[in-house]
Amino acid sequence: MNVLYVNHAVKACGVYQIGRRIAGFLGGSTKHNFIYLEAESWQQIVDAINAHQTKVVIYNYYPATLPFVDFNFTAHLRRHGLAQFGIVHDPMEPAFIQQVEALFDNWIVHDETNPVVSAKKILTCRPVPRFPSAPPPEKLSFGSHGFGISPWKAFDSIVEAINHEFDRAVINMNIGLAAFGDRDGAAAVRWREACRAKVTKPGIELNITHDFLETEEDMIRFLQKNTVNVYFHRDPPNYTGPAGSADLAIAAQRALVVNGCYMYRHISTRLGAYGISGSLAAMHQNEDKVAQLYHEWSPERIIRDYEGIIDRVAVL
DSSP states (O other): OEEEEEEOSOSSSHHHHHHHHHHHHHTTOSSSEEEEEEOSSHHHHHHHHHHHTOSEEEEEEOTTTOTTOOHHHHHHHHHTTOEEEEEEOSOOOHHHHHHHHHHOSEEEESOTTOOOOOTTEEEOOOOOOOOOOOOOOSSOEEEEEEESOOTTBOHHHHHHHHHHHOSSEEEEEEEEOOTTTOTTOHHHHHHHHHHHTTOOSTTEEEEEEOOOOOSHHHHHHHHHTSSEEEEOBOOOSTTOOOOOHHHHHHHTTOEEEEBSOGGGHHHHHHHOOBTTTBOHHHHSOOHHHHHHHHHHSOHHHHHHHHHHHHHHHHTO
16 A cells, blocks of 8 residues: 655654654555655655545644645545545643544553653654664763754753763764754753753763754764763653653763653653662663663664554445
């Protein structure tokens, strides 16, 4: 069966990056033909449906990035017999989920700890790409990355914790400029200055870049330069979905530490949480636990799960 997979086209966006990665996985399916489209209008979706004679559409959905995928549009396709599924990231607030359930036949969430009760919800694992391992760095190095726009990021708290616990360490951070909300980089620069203010020891070397690492290979190589990668968030507004930054840290096959923010609950339930399970010094050698996640959250698992979704449609 031909399946149209719709993403938006702005690359400097976390929703885009995860959506593109999932689509790349699905390209490995031997059972169904997943056709990838970066759409900027509803007409492009209709043209692709007609060109490929597809009866199933999957949207990498977020209201701000696919605003033309609205009730009128999906209802129109439904009247023409198309099955439609939405991959949902956040928010998970009840009003938004009600909208999602009116838009799509089912919604897919890549978070097996998702608490929302719904007959239309389909769970699968986090999308962790495969990438060759690399030798660890010679110096003790901590890394992190993410776009600077979200106020609940806590890059400065990461630097503060490392500065407190270690006398000598390298910190490598990539705080990118987000296409939605921080195109001029003002927020990213504020994070950089906040991080610099937390370094009080001469043996702590802080390196911060703002380059957009467009390919996941570039980002994973950046993360592999570190002994351990660290992600702290402050608790954001209620109903925010899981944070995706650490997916690539798992792909880098390095030790990983997250804090107790519920955006990292899918990881902290497996690895523990900084400040709850222990300090950075106590937790930063957990490569064996990260390897288990790397094995379980595989492209092959996601392909099987999505093939199962399409198989159910095929027999209706």
